[in-house]
Amino acid sequence: MLVGMTIDANLLKECCDAHGVSGHEGEVRNVFRRVLGRMGEVATAGAGNIVCERAGAWPRVMLAAHMDEIGFLVQSVGEDGFLSIVPIGGWWNHTLLSQKVVVKTRSGRKVRGVIGSKPPHFLPENQRNSVLPIEALFVDVGAASADEVAELGIALGDPVAPGVELEAFDMPHRWVGKAFDNRAGFYAMLEVMRGLEGCELPNTLIAAGTVQEEVGTRGARTVGELAEMDCAIVLEGPPADDTPGFAGSGRQGVLGKGAQVRMYDPTAIMNPALVELVRRTAEENGIPFQMTVRRSGGTDAGALQFVGPGVPCVVIGVPTRYIHAHHGVLDDRDLQAVIDLTMALVKKLDAAAVVSLTDYESLDA
Ligand SMILES: [Zn+2]
Structure with a gap:
């Protein structure tokens, strides 16, 4: 039996251990179906993306997590x-x-x-x-x-x-396993949906498991057809930079320091108003977070931003050491911070908040 804090270690293990190389995400889709099936209408199409839509008011808010691993x-x-x-x-x-x-x-x-x-x-x-x-x-x-x-x-x-299975390190909160990019983000998405079950929301919430991110955000390019969204929160397992060799002051992804909020990478300039809303939400709720501007890398936000007339996106991630290798290391307090921050953010994304993200008349005044 795995022991976590508020983490559902068994579900985390199921997510991470699932065999889901890009284009072969079936085991991860099955976890999605099993956990989210009762929470809304589940649909798959075309490329293999899967969505669960919780009926509600406008706007349509998407949580997106890629299911594939390298x-x-x-x-x-x-x-x-x-x-x-x-x-x-x-x-x-x-x-x-x-x-x-x-x-x-x-x-x-x-x-x-x-x-x-x-x-x-x-x-x-x-x-x-x-x-x-x-x-x-x-x-x-x-x-x-x-x-x-x-x-x-x-x-x-x-x-x-x-051929790696999730294990707890001897130090509390630390885990070693495969595919934290992006099963950490995927697990967080499931927990956000579970955490909000029965809670009245000011929006229609859509959880999207996307395919083939690791080979060029191929699933995300098509998921808009399944779920025309007005705003997207991408949940990820991005690289940490807190190991030997990194200068102390430049670190933006330190294990145990909270949710990583990505403002920029070469594939996406996040909507500034949405980034600001995330920052305010974290501060108001006392949730630890780390703002990040990345010189390299990319996420599904790079594709989701082009859906329809353009979609405001932000990336919230669990900093992970040694991503794109057999063994990653993460801290479950960061995972919890991502879940808490995303839940608080979703509750705030009502019609007025989402309209304001792209109300350029007012933003430019
Ligand atoms: Zn990823």
Whole structure:
């Protein structure tokens, strides 16, 4: 049994451990259905996005969390039983070697493997100290031939995810697991919906689980067709910058310091009035937060901002160490801060508040 604070550790584990490489998000969609099914009308379409709409007044407020994680697909199967893999999403090759993975076959079977390479003993001097390209790596599932791989049910195109399960660190509040980008944001979205169940809201609230964010916000580009929204809150698991090597004063994502409110990254300039509303809401409610301006990266906000006539967006995230690797580390107090802040914000987004976000006559006066 996992022990958290107010965190539902079992649900968090279910979210993080789900096998959901971009384009293969079915297990995460099922968690969405199970948890949110009773809360509103659930629909899926086209790309695989899933939404749950809670009937209510105008405006239409969207919570968006991408369901996919970075991973691999089986690219080819060698005669000797080793699998070549193609990366899905932004891996950093430093982190790949010797990591456990799980191949999910078409029948749903999960086959364990490990990422291997030729050992340094057999590499020329110049290659020993450089990072091996993905083409030089392979997945070893223990098979000795292509026939044995086929007997396991593995075929070309099968998704491969990190073979990592969520665990509590010995220090309170700290967790290690895979796919916090973005199952932390996804979990927060489920908890916000659960937390607001039965609560009267001044809006129509839509929870959206989007697909294929990690390969270029592909799901978010189409989710507006399912749920024409007037405003979007993107929930994420963005990178922390509090490890050795970062200058103290420039840190904007420190574990335990609260929800990260992203004002900018190269894909989206967040609506300033919405950012201000988030800041005020956090201050009024005593919720810890960290404002962030990022030089790189991007989220679903980059796509959602283009829906219809344009949609005011903001990104609220749980700072996560070592994202885009097999093991991330987060602090569940930040997760709680994201949930609390988002719930408080949703309660404030009534017609007047949402109109004011894009009332440029007044904003410019
Ligand atoms: Zn993400």
